[in-house]
Amino acid sequence: MGSATIFFWLQLPNVTKNYRTALTITGIVTLIATYHYIRIFNSWSEAFTVASKDGGDYTVQLTGAPFNDGYRYVDWLLTVPLLLIELILVMKLPQAETVSLSWKLGLASALMVALGYPGEIQEDLSVRWFWWCLSMIPFCYVVFTLAVGLAEATSKQPSPAAASLASAARYLTVLSWCTYPFVYMVKSVGLAGPAATMYEQVGYSLADVLAKAVFGALIWAIAAEKSAVEESGKLLPN
Amino acid sequence: MGSATIFFWLQLPNVTKNYRTALTITGIVTLIATYHYIRIFNSWSEAFTVASKDGGDYTVQLTGAPFNDGYRYVDWLLTVPLLLIELILVMKLPQAETVSLSWKLGLASALMVALGYPGEIQEDLSVRWFWWCLSMIPFCYVVFTLAVGLAEATSKQPSPAAASLASAARYLTVLSWCTYPFVYMVKSVGLAGPAATMYEQVGYSLADVLAKAVFGALIWAIAAEKSAVEESGKLLPN
Incomplete structure (x- = not known):
């Protein structure tokens, strides 16, 4: 995530002014993720100890400190609206449409994250499903609008x-977004304990790399391609 | 706050020279806030421990180390005059007016913060109210002058x-500024203990994000729009 940030920002002089705000925000998304993954890493390390007695097998034990998954939700609350805005900006729609889409998708996606959290920190399966369903309403709206x-x-x-890069961004958005509700369901279908927590953390981390770093690389590729077209004079910047 | 700083500074080449000082200060405000929020985070973590015994429910306990809310006041003493100055600069008034407004509003707002602190660290409700009232005198002067x-x-x-962005900056200023005296009152109306401290911290943090990062984004939008107008030659820089 941190390397992706540096890559996007070092590429800023290589795109035209039209795409610099999109690329700046792309780097901010991966920077915010870098910060929260460091917090998640530290929280995870503090929650478990791994040790062996007398050089024998290693065992994992709880330290008593909580593993705080709230960092993910604070991260998403900030980054998900921002990555929708970076996608809207790189499409270079008319200004009024850019502003209205950014507000609508930004607010709907923040609502989606906020509605997911109360279920995530629940052990009660029916309460988990309740918040999952509520969160899926803005989720479907955003994914449908994007598609x-x-x-x-x-x-x-x-x-x-x-056009082919924009089409790839479309498929990647739908694919990476649909990963999250399924990972959320890991604990809702009755899986519990360390294995479920591990599957959940691995799933969310993979989805985050797709939705932030890989998606960001596509945004950069679109910006670079459109800058090249503009500079070659095939299209005058408007 | 840190991401907002980087965003504002990366946008410096995209605005004309007229607005670069305003945008630089906008980023300095959020940078100072980033530093103090790290100090506040660490002070908070050191004041409380969260742990569970034998994997049961988590409990929060005081460690005995104080939670130091002074960081907020040092932050405000520096950032509040600066964010008034960034607003004055982006309006691009005649130079004499810029200088006189910056001194008047800068000093009044620093006085406001300094008068608030003695009440904030008081348990005695009548003393809290006394400093609240004193602090409200420069507060009213600044908010009225701005409005x-x-x-x-x-x-x-x-x-x-x-014009529509400047109008949004006006409403956001009044809205975010008026949040602070109400949050201050949480403990003055007799609420006490962990819940009051939590409401106070959440309230101040939300108000800070509005008054510094969101407000800064508006300052950037005004600078970008006015730069575009100047560059298109519709208005010659004066």
Whole structure:
């Protein structure tokens, strides 16, 4: 995540002014994730001790300190609206549409994260499912708006290469977003204990790398391709 | 706060020279806040321990180390005058007016913070109210000056988009500023103990994000819009 941030920001001079705000925000998303993954790492290390007695097998024990999964939700509350905004900005829609889409998708995605948290910290399965269902309402709205809106925006890209990258961003968005509700369900279907916690953490971490760093690399590729088209004069910047 | 700092500074080349000092100070405000929030986080972590015995429910206990709320007041003493100055600079008033407003509002706001602190560290409710009232005198002067001054400045902005952003900055200033005296009152109305401390900390933190990061994003948007107007030649820089 930290390396992705540095890559995106070092690329800023290589894209035209039109795409610099998108690329700046792309790097901010992975920076915020870097910070929270360090907090998650430290919280995890403090919650467990790994040790062996007399050089024998290693065993894992709880230290009594809690593993705080709240860091993920604070991270998502900040980064999910921002990564939707970076996608909207790189599409370079008319300004009024950019502003209205950013507000609608930004607020809906923040609501989605906020509604997910009360269920995540619950042991009671029916309460977990209740918040999962509530959170899925803004989730479906955002994913549907993106899938439809990006299909339309794809057809308006200034070159075949830009169109194919925008189409890849569309599939990656749907794929990475749909990972989260399934990972959330790991504990809702009755799995519990260390194995469930491990599957959940591995699942969320993989989804985060896809949705932030890999997705960010696509945003950069779209910005670079469109900058090249603009600079070659095939399209005048408007 | 840290991400906001980086965003503002990376945007420096994208605005004209006229707005770079405002944007630099906007980033300094959020940088100072980042530093103090790290100190507040550490002080908070050292004041409480969260642990469970034998894997049961988690309990919170005081460690005996004090939670030092003084960091907030040192932060405000530095950032509040600065964020008033960033607002004055982005309005691009005649130079004499810029200097005189910066001194008047800067000193009044520093006085406001200094008068609030003796009450904040008091348990005695009547003493808390005494300092609250004293602090409200410069507070009212600053908020009134801003509300009136910004209404006038709004009508002089070079484009409808800049005027609507300046108007948003005006409402956000009044809204975020008015949050602080109410949060201060949480403990003055007799609430005490951990719940009151939690409400106070959550309230101040939310107000800070509004008054520094969100407000800063508005300052950036005003600077970007006015730069675009200047560069398109619709208005010559004066």
